[in-house]
Amino acid sequence: MEYSGRGPFPAPVASAIIAAAGRSSRMGFDKLMAELSGIPVLMRTMEAFERCEAIGEIIVVTREANLSIVRSMVREGGFSKVSQVVRGGETRQQSVYAGVCAASPEMPLLCIHDGARPLVSGQVISAAIQAAAEHGAATAALPVKDTIKRSRDGFSDGTVPRDGLMRIQTPQVFSRSLYLRAYQAAAGKEYTDDCQLLEALGIPVAFSRGDEWNLKLTTEEDLLLAEAMLQGSAG
Numbered sequence: 001m002e003y004s005g006r007g008p009f010p011a012p013v014a015s016a017i018i019a020a021a022g023r024s025s026r027m028g029f030d031k032l033m034a035e036l037s038g039i040p041v042l043m044r045t046m047e048a049f050e051r052c053e054a055i056g057e058i059i060v061v062t063r064e065a066n067l068s069i070v071r072s073m074v075r076e077g078g079f080s081k082v083s084q085v086v087r088g089g090e091t092r093q094q095s096v097y098a099g100v101c102a103a104s105p106e107m108p109l110l111c112i113h114d115g116a117r118p119l120v121s122g123q124v125i126s127a128a129i130q131a132a133a134e135h136g137a138a139t140a141a142l143p144v145k146d147t148i149k150r151s152r153d154g155f156s157d158g159t160v161p162r163d164g165l166m167r168i169q170t171p172q173v174f175s176r177s178l179y180l181r182a183y184q185a186a187a188g189k190e191y192t193d194d195c196q197l198l199e200a201l202g203i204p205v206a207f208s209r210g211d212e213w214n215l216k217l218t219t220e221e222d223l224l225l226a227e228a229m230l231q232g233s234a235g
Contacts, residue, residue: 016171030066043073049081050080061088062115111125113170117215120171121213139172140168144167147159172205
């Protein structure tokens with residue numbers, strides 16, 4: 001189906017690919033199974049996409065050791081949009097591609113999201129989908145606020161101008177056909193960011209509005225911060 005990118009979505013237009021196959025090496029334990037206010041991180045992430053009207057299906061990509069656990073989460077949480085839980089690859093890029101291959105070809109957009117960003121809002125998801133519907137590729141992002149300096153041998157080597165610098169988040173949303181063309185063109189070259197696949201072909205990626213709540217859980221401090229944010233909002 002086609003969508004002009006203007007006005008409300010007439011029907012679901014995107015497959016959500018939730019990348020949840022990482023090893024949590026910097027955390028020291030499986031952060032996606034950790035609880036935030038009594039709910040596992042990955043369940044919170046799935047819930048955000050379950051509620052979004054523009055999402056037609058959800059594919060969760062996880063480690064082989066977690067396949068049965070995640071499938072149990074899907075059943076227990078009543079996530080009707082989760083169509084498949086699939087095994088990831090050796091790298092993030094390979095894992096995302098495994099999810100893309102499991103997605104329905106009827107959905108024109110691929111909405112790729114880190115499983116470790118459980119506080120993503122429906123507004124952030126919808127904004128990224130809308131921007132990709134208009135431009136073919138988009139990512140949630142926020143302007144850099146802090147002063148950025150280069151480092152050389154442990155000392156400052158000058159200040160980097162902040163103008164034009166953006167902090168990239170997910171979801172990152174792409175036209176299905178553009179993503180597949182970019183993946184094939186990569187010919188095995190690995191990127192840490194899905195946008196880089198398209199940028200390597202010279203395809204511009206639009207920025208949609210991100211959110212400070214949409215933090216990625218990388219360290220134990222991030223978990224504590226997310227818990228505090230949830231507790232604060234509940235109070």
